[in-house]
Amino acid sequence: MxxxxxxxxxxxxxxxxxxxxxxxxxxxxxxxxxxxxxxxxxxxxxxxxxxxxxxxxxxxxxxxxxxxxxxxxxxxxxxxxxxxxxxxxxxxxxxxxxxxxxxxxxxxxxxxxxxxxxxxxxxxxxxxxxxxxxxxLPAPGASVASFTVTHLSCQNWAVGYFTALRYMAEDSIDLALHLGDYIYEGAISGPVRDGADVPDAIRAACHSVDEYRLRYSLYKTDPDLQAAHAAYPWAIVWDDHEVSNDYAGGVDHGPAQLARRTAGYKAWWENTPTRVDPPVGADERIYRRFAVGSLVQFDLLDSREYRIGDNDPLVSKLGDEQEAWLIDGINAYDTTWNVAAVGQQLGGVNANSPTRNRIYKAYYDRSVAPVILAGDLHWTIASDALLAIPDASSPIVGEQFIVTSITSTGDGPGSQATKDGWMKFPWVKYVDGYRGYIRSTFTPSGVYSTQRDVRFVTRPNAPVWDAQNFFIDPKKPGIQLA
Incomplete structure (x- = not known):
């Protein structure tokens, strides 16, 4: 503390x-x-x-x-x-x-x-x-009838309006899980949001702590973001744009990148309602765990700080210490559901990942079916979590919901060819290229999730609709379209 x-x-x-x-x-x-x-x-x-x-x-x-x-x-x-x-x-x-x-x-x-x-x-x-x-939260071990979370990611202020957050603020939610890219650090060029006057000091790409602070200020003046924060508590982790695009923290990029990371982490801590301790230089542990009574265990993960490579058979994408913490804590609480929330998925939707294979096998060996929540892709992709992707015959371990962005990439619905490319894999059950968020209600008898979409983000006041409902049976791993 x-x-x-x-x-x-x-x-x-x-x-x-x-x-x-x-x-x-x-x-x-x-x-x-x-x-x-x-x-x-x-x-x-x-x-x-x-x-x-x-x-x-x-x-x-x-x-x-x-x-x-x-x-x-x-x-x-x-x-x-x-x-x-x-x-x-x-x-x-x-x-x-x-x-x-x-x-x-x-x-x-x-x-x-x-x-x-x-x-x-x-x-x-x-x-x-x-x-x-x-x-x-409910007391440890307490019986809980239901608990509703939303997970969201990728809110680029310069690309569009945070209309999805306004609807999120009005939704019946107990806790928001923000899975990264709370800000975007790159230079802001050209007109934004109906020609809003953005000072040159804020348009510059973020490198110093003052530049990151100004970028957070710009974002946090947004009334829809403020409304969503004021409506219920949030638990927040970062992905890459809180520092720089696609950075891999475990690789030494020299003093300039470490200084940028130091500045980005400091500004992130200052501007989020987080329980974690302030950073020490370029280091800050944000992965953490909590439980909602006897209903759900949540493991919040850091997809960037300890990252060295995506497909190294020996070195963890999460860093060896964080991966061990996750695996050792799979049964930390005796709950019906076990959720891992991470900024970027543990491995590609259709690609082999040694890190993901080890983690999924640990869940499988303990007879725990995880619900994996992730962001980053700017697409919603709901899929079964297989023991050994891309082997379609391997057992279903649990489920994964990659959530679309709040604004990043701009208006939907996205490329039909891209959507068709994802859907050709049998473990992928649903793909959506609009902007929005996913709301999930956990109960002892099942998880009821909904993809909520907004029609556009480049103009204000977009309508919202429930694009797809999902169901997870606690006795049968895998996503069912409802």
Whole structure:
């Protein structure tokens, strides 16, 4: 746990005090802001049965370096309540937003009740933040009737509107799993989003920490992204564009690439509601595990930091340590379902992968049928997880859902020839080239998933529809179209 989060935990355990008010006064040392300081919204993440991380960043001028903030710590008050009107406050405290973290805060709120929805907000000076909604997980081993997650990836701001996130915010979801490419680091050229005015400093390709911070600010000013973050907690991992396209972290690319990785990891940590510790230079462990009562175990994986090669028979694509952690923890919780969520799939849809073969065999040997959630491809591909792809006669180990992008690649439906190419493999059950997300409800009797698509992203206000439903039977591995 970070020092700031630890301090917040101690404050959060204090006795609740009267309701937070938007007063005309200011906190000590803080005057009135040049603009609304909560311009980037609020978020929560990485819930546990008794805890959740609350996030915000104080940014009255989000699109300039330093966000218009003084070079000193700023006190931020936070509250958690049972009700949206904040008449029943259950935890509150104060934390400092520090300049070395770009005035972001991560509050580790402890002592919450399991399997509960809460409301939260912040105050800085005389200003109140928007209200966010979050929840805790069920207690370990508790019986759970259902739990709904969405998984999403690849939200390129310059390519289109985050309309899918608006619909996602309105959906009945308990937890969002963002599987990478939260930002895109490359140069932004040409007109974007109806000619929005993007400063040159933000259009430049990201290399320094300030450039990555500005790129996150641009993305996080999006109202649909803010709405989805405020609706429920998220658990986030990265893929490649949080640093640079197709980077492989386990390969030494020299000091320039390591410096870029250091900057990218720092900005990622500052701008996500994550429970993981801050990075140390170019290193940060983000793979982690949690369970939803007796229903689902989730393993969140890092597809980039330890990566050396895709098809090395001896060296893991996940890094040897992370692969061992995953395999050793397959039975960490006694749950009906076991989910592995990763930015990029463990191996190609139709290609042999030694790393994937070892991992799938470990699941198979333990009689555990995993549900694999992945992103990266900008296509939805729902397929059976075979023990030895591309051997179509090998046993079905579990299921894999690769989710399409939020905007990347632009409007669907994608190339029919590409779709036909995927569908010729018998283990591939469904392919979709529109933009959108997948919602999955886990129950003891089955997993019910839906691909939700938006008609276009290059214009605002696209309609949404349920493109395909899926079902997974806990007694029979494999995806069924419903």
């Amino acid at each position: 970070s020092g700031a989060a630890a301090a917040a935990t101690a404050v959060g355990a204090a006795t609740a005090t009267p309701a937070l008010a938007a007063t005309t006064g200011t906190s000590p040392g803080i005057g009135h802001f040049s603009s609304y300081p909560f311009s980037l919204g609020v978020a929560s993440g990485d819930p546990l049965p008794d805890s959740v991380i609350l996030w915000t960043r104080i940014a009255p001028e989000p699109l300039v370096i330093g966000s218009g903030m003084p070079d000193r710590p700023v006190p931020v008050h936070w509250q958690v309540a049972d009700d949206e009107a904040f008449t029943e406050i259950v935890r509150e405290g104060e934390i400092f937003a520090r300049p070395e973290n770009n005035h972001a805060v991560h509050v580790d709120v402890r002592g919450l009740r399991p399997d509960r929805w809460y409301f939260y907000r912040f105050r800085c000076g005389s200003e109140l933040s928007p209200v966010g909604r979050t929840r805790t």
